[in-house]
Amino acid sequence: MRARTPVLCAVLALLGTLLTACSGGGEADDGRVTLRFQSLAWQQESVAATEELVAEWNAAHPDVRVEYVQGSWDSVHDQLLTSFEGGEAPDVIHDASDDLADFAYGGYLADLRGLLSERLTADIPERTWRTATFGDGVYGVPFLQEPRVLIANTALLRAADVRVPTVAEPWTWEEFRRVTRRLSGDGVHGVAWPLKEPVSATLNLSLSAGGRLFHRDADGRARIRFGPADQVVPETIRAQTGTDGSASRTTLGSGGSDTLPGFFAGRYAMVPLGFSYRQQIVQQAPEGFEWQVLPAPAGAAGLSQGVSPQTLSIAEDSPHKEEAAAFLDFLLRPANMVRLALGDWMLPTGTEALRDPALHTDEDGWATGTALAGHLRPAPAQSVRGYPEWKDKIATPAFQEYYSGAIGLGELRRRLEDDGNLVLARYQR
Amino acid sequence: MNLRPGRAARGGQYAALLAYLLFLAFPFLWLLSTAFKPPRELASLHPTWIPKDPTLANFRQAFDEQPLLHAALNSLAVAAGAAVIAVLVATPAAYVTARLRTRLSRAATGWVVVGQAFPFVLVIIPLFLVLKNLRLVDSVPGLVMVYVVWALPFALWMLAGYVRAVPAELEEAAAVDGAGRLRTLVSVTAPLLAPGVVATGLFAFISAWNEFFFALVLLKTPQKQTLPVVLTHFVGAEGVADLGPLAAAALLATLPSLVVFAIVQRRITSGLLAGAVKS
Numbered sequence: 001m002r003a004r005t006p007v008l009c010a011v012l013a014l015l016g017t018l019l020t021a022c023s024g025g026g027e028a029d030d031g032r033v034t035l036r037f038q039s040l041a042w043q044q045e046s047v048a049a050t051e052e053l054v055a056e057w058n059a060a061h062p063d064v065r066v067e068y069v070q071g072s073w074d075s076v077h078d079q080l081l082t083s084f085e086g087g088e089a090p091d092v093i094h095d096a097s098d099d100l101a102d103f104a105y106g107g108y109l110a111d112l113r114g115l116l117s118e119r120l121t122a123d124i125p126e127r128t129w130r131t132a133t134f135g136d137g138v139y140g141v142p143f144l145q146e147p148r149v150l151i152a153n154t155a156l157l158r159a160a161d162v163r164v165p166t167v168a169e170p171w172t173w174e175e176f177r178r179v180t181r182r183l184s185g186d187g188v189h190g191v192a193w194p195l196k197e198p199v200s201a202t203l204n205l206s207l208s209a210g211g212r213l214f215h216r217d218a219d220g221r222a223r224i225r226f227g228p229a230d231q232v233v234p235e236t237i238r239a240q241t242g243t244d245g246s247a248s249r250t251t252l253g254s255g256g257s258d259t260l261p262g263f264f265a266g267r268y269a270m271v272p273l274g275f276s277y278r279q280q281i282v283q284q285a286p287e288g289f290e291w292q293v294l295p296a297p298a299g300a301a302g303l304s305q306g307v308s309p310q311t312l313s314i315a316e317d318s319p320h321k322e323e324a325a326a327f328l329d330f331l332l333r334p335a336n337m338v339r340l341a342l343g344d345w346m347l348p349t350g351t352e353a354l355r356d357p358a359l360h361t362d363e364d365g366w367a368t369g370t371a372l373a374g375h376l377r378p379a380p381a382q383s384v385r386g387y388p389e390w391k392d393k394i395a396t397p398a399f400q401e402y403y404s405g406a407i408g409l410g411e412l413r414r415r416l417e418d419d420g421n422l423v424l425a426r427y428q429r
Numbered sequence: 430m431n432l433r434p435g436r437a438a439r440g441g442q443y444a445a446l447l448a449y450l451l452f453l454a455f456p457f458l459w460l461l462s463t464a465f466k467p468p469r470e471l472a473s474l475h476p477t478w479i480p481k482d483p484t485l486a487n488f489r490q491a492f493d494e495q496p497l498l499h500a501a502l503n504s505l506a507v508a509a510g511a512a513v514i515a516v517l518v519a520t521p522a523a524y525v526t527a528r529l530r531t532r533l534s535r536a537a538t539g540w541v542v543v544g545q546a547f548p549f550v551l552v553i554i555p556l557f558l559v560l561k562n563l564r565l566v567d568s569v570p571g572l573v574m575v576y577v578v579w580a581l582p583f584a585l586w587m588l589a590g591y592v593r594a595v596p597a598e599l600e601e602a603a604a605v606d607g608a609g610r611l612r613t614l615v616s617v618t619a620p621l622l623a624p625g626v627v628a629t630g631l632f633a634f635i636s637a638w639n640e641f642f643f644a645l646v647l648l649k650t651p652q653k654q655t656l657p658v659v660l661t662h663f664v665g666a667e668g669v670a671d672l673g674p675l676a677a678a679a680l681l682a683t684l685p686s687l688v689v690f691a692i693v694q695r696r697i698t699s700g701l702l703a704g705a706v707k708s
Contacts, residue, residue: 036649042665044494072661075645078550082646086557088566096666197667255668265474284472
């Protein structure tokens, strides 16, 4: 017993020291409001732009200080969920609209109706507000968005002498298929589809063909119907990778970045990517490499495509919602929205910001992307309860197997509809 | 005549060992190569092991963009604190459970080791609430306590094995020679346990140094964030990463573990061999 006493004392002393050190952790109340703003900006330019705007706010508002906290896209959902459950969430939260449903329905986010200024409310189009509307409430301000575009090797397009599409005269899906056939040969594929996340890419692009996939019954319940319009994009991709051989099969499981080495090496004439990938292309493209931004193909519904914009929300538990809303209003003034958009190589959602000349230059394809802004719609199903489970357990493996040629269209439809509706039914009892 | 198959077998063994070493070293060597490549080489269709145009720009950018040094110091404090406390708590507990083979000690050991089976996601919310009540959220000591608790089951199990490897007859012989319990522990048992204590401390240090999720959830103040959390700031939406700076920062993050292991590994192996001979 005597032998254990010194060790035990040492351990207890250490633990006691730790607990003592912790007990004085709170800040003294100096009467000022402090808002914690968790930002997911990560690229050098966007972090700089966000930090500058926070500094400008703090300089102009000494009584409402904003503390910049760097978050991470990689783990934001789990981290926020834990923070909400523990009552320690940041006041202002940066996220994406397709990640908000659980938090909005769970009561963790403040309904922003009545909190936001009329200017900001009117500046963002109604169709964009719908991306952050869940039930009757609005739980985030959508502020940055990106269309999926075709990044093309200019030299290969020129050599194949194909018509170059514009936003005014885009390719149809059928024409796109013909063009990729023409661009293929001699070790070159007309297109490389990076379909590591096949569901969002397929569903978002399917809006152009009039695809909806998720329909509402008379009782308001969501049901999946994989109709002819929903099949246009999957069938085109399947034909390109299969019968045509005009799309690389090796990139079907890749992320967007993984396709760039092959694109730079001239193996792929085009790569469908998010608009913000241009930054990587500017950084990594070999000297003299010519590239351009083309609109994604159009279908029966024109150039429409689904997007899940980045959002800014306010925590329901925040005791300073009005101050947080005032900060959002400052952060999303048109000029500031442009700074954030340029930093992230994305498009602002505000109509005023979209008029900024910096977004209409031909350099790096800005003008093409900005011209697509009016065609962007809420991503299908992001507000449908059960969508994440349907996507992970049913749709992702089904689309992957379909694109790889392992199953046919009938089996794809059966899985999406029959298996998928069983999943949705559990969430809609 | 007998030497030929022996040489062939030995050659095969060395070849297999070399292949295994390369397999183990591959991620580190790839990280090393990536950290010194400029963006254009990173996007090359035919990557090379040796950078054609090596650059330190990735390291400069990593340090410019993120407070890596500060985060490394935080990680060092947290990992060292967790390792020291885990060893201090686990050593006497392991001694008792190894030497007193009662039903209670066996049950206690089993219960503690079962604690290792719970995944992070299962405990994080209750843990967060407990720490919040103790006002230990967003505090480095709070994180150290979590790491200690997390490391203890394995540390206890590991150290108990080392204690069992020390023959009880040595302690009995010391007692016959007139040494008291304390003297026996200090002069006979402790030196033989040293390699085990070092190995256990190393395990606790490395697991705390590399841990990400608890640090992400529990630390909110940017100045308190540890290195694994800061590393994720180089990763954007949909897994897009700033690969060069990320590799440079990750390379720097792996160095302390390698250095610590390089320093203590000789002691661990020699201690293990000594124990083996004695038993």
